[in-house]
Amino acid sequence: MVRVGVVGYGHLGQYMVKQIMDHPDLELAWVWNRSDIKGKVADHLILKDLNSCGDGNPDVIVEVAHPDISKQYGQLFLKHADYLMGSPTGLADRETEEKLKSAATQHGVYVPAGAFWGGEDIRKMSERGSLKGLTVTMKKHPSSFKLSGQLEELNKTVADKAVELYRGPVRGLCPLAPNNVNTMAAGAVAASNLGFDNTVGVLVSDPGLIDWHIVEVEVLGPPGPAGNQFTVRTQRMNPAAPGAVTGSATYASFFSSLLRVGGKGAGFHLC
Known part of the structure; x- marks a missing residue:
């Protein structure tokens, strides 16, 4: 027990x-x-x-x-x-x-x-040293965000089209949106060789997302012989009530x- x-x-x-x-x-x-x-x-x-x-x-x-x-x-x-x-x-x-x-x-x-989808695979790549890049994009309705500082003010201006509120290191985003970006923090933990400073977070406020929270993950691995790079992209669509900070599947x-x-x-x- x-x-x-x-x-x-x-x-x-x-x-x-x-x-x-x-x-x-x-x-x-x-x-x-x-x-x-x-x-x-x-x-x-x-x-x-x-x-x-x-x-x-x-x-x-x-x-x-x-x-x-x-x-x-x-x-x-x-x-x-x-x-x-x-x-x-x-x-x-x-x-x-x-x-x-x-x-x-x-x-x-x-x-x-x-x-955060695919975390175990990303962890394995990180441990092998083959993980070269990780970007986590979160898209939600403006009312689903609990933000502070400049992000809060920018989110208030979102009207009829999607606005990118932030793009940069996850470490810098977490203090501004602590209730919204736990998924990104999980990504930074999985990507231990990149961490919070080199895992990229992108936050998008989209008034068209009334019933959904969307999480997109892009993973970059080592380049191949021809210079083309190993890449995996996933999109997770989580049903969520209007204004909900946490999606129902969470x-x-x-x-x-x-x-x-x-x-x-x-x-x-x-x-």
Whole structure:
């Protein structure tokens, strides 16, 4: 029986708690939330202080709250359990990335693949040194973005046609769109030889995408004898309600990632 602690009780957190409680091989150790959840979760399962995350002896701690959780508590979580990061955009912060790398010695940091298609193949290419380029493009309706800074202002100007809000290193994009680009962060983790600085993220605000979130992945490998380059392109169309930050298929995918946590030891793992 795998005991799971859940950090966050929003839409995804509520889904995860229900799935954990219904699964024969999982047991809920505790739930923590920033606001009061008394009456929503049994009193004995509510964790009041994340500094007490070892209570209930969790095997896995799942974060579905905010990237800052990893910065503040990630090292502590890894002293007690494997850690599944629901907000891997937090790894774009260099200090957080380095701290978790150094702390993941006994337990591992797991990053859900989510909407990132082909992650295992990209990981294999990265480990062989044959991955030469990775670009992840995310296209959503303007109302589906939660942005800050100049991207927020630019998104407000989108009217009747698609606008490219950003193109550049994923590390620079994550702090501006932490709720929207976890898929890109997963890509940067899979492409370990490229990382957050050399994985390219493209964010497109498209008013025509009322019912969909689209993720496009372009992978570049080594050039062939004639100079032509190995290339793979995929497009994932995820059904999503208007204004939804997370597509409907992502919930089930995230729970599937939880079922794959464990047994891989130290370091960072895509799941």
